[in-house]
Amino acid sequence: MTETAPQETEGTARGVRLPRTARRAQLLSAAQHVFVANGYHAAAMDEIAERAGVSKPVLYQHFPGKLDLYLALLETQAEELVNRLDEAIASTTDNKLRVHAAVAAYFDFVNGEGHAYRLVFESDLRGEPAVEKAIENATSQCVETITRAVTADAGLDEESARLLAVGLAGLSQVTARYWLNDGRALRQEDAVALIAGLAWRGIGGFPLQQAEA
Missing domain, CATH: 1.10.10.60 (Homeodomain-like)
Structure with a gap:
């Protein structure tokens, strides 16, 4: 033929x-x-x-090929998540509002058009090195963005701040996915406020560096 x-x-x-x-x-x-x-x-x-x-x-x-197309789409969505979180952290210098904005960024991403979040959080191709690398890069960038804010404002060493950042990122994306899959039983703003309040009760317990001066 x-x-x-x-x-x-x-x-x-x-x-x-x-x-x-x-x-x-x-x-x-x-x-x-x-x-x-x-x-x-x-x-x-x-x-x-x-x-x-x-x-x-x-x-x-x-x-x-199909993998090239998948990677291009994955990288586009990963960049979208990173940009949302960067903008959220940069939107205020108030730590409580930062936590709320960070949680909201994950909920907005998960609730985005077309359920594209699944490519980043629920990929069925995690065994592919290029896919794993793209997802890990996005996760690392999100964690580093939160880590910088926590290190600067909570009086913590970098490793402790990074662990808190991982916790906030994990809490945000897992609860956002559960909320969506549960049929959005709560209004999005109420769900964000609930999870942000939970996160802030932990992170807010660390003193600001400015308060220690």
Whole structure:
């Protein structure tokens, strides 16, 4: 059989011409739906191409294989989580509000469109080194962001602050996922306030460095 399809260009795919960045975003959006719904192993490039409204050759022009596509999507979502948390910590210098903002960042991410959080927190491809590295990098960046705030403001050494940061990050993402899977039994703002209050009762017990001066 003659394979002429791989010669197809983006401009001829389904008769629609899109700029490369727009086409890439379209493909990632389609891939997110398929990967979240089916998991990596059951997802098919045919289905992703069909959902995006392009031919498989066009899909392969942007992503040479399924793993490349999955990693691009994973890294996009991991960066989204990191950015949300960075903005949350930087939004205030009040430690109590920082804790609340950090918890809210995880809830917002988990409650985001399309359940993309599953790629970061519930990937079925954790045994793949590149996937593991991307997830670990995102986790480490989130922990370091919280660690810097705790180290500076709670009078703790870096290792102690990092352990608290891991605890806050873990508490936030686990409770956010439970809240979502439980059908959002509480309003999001009430759930965030509840978990932030729990976290602050622990972290708030450490003195500010300024108070020790």
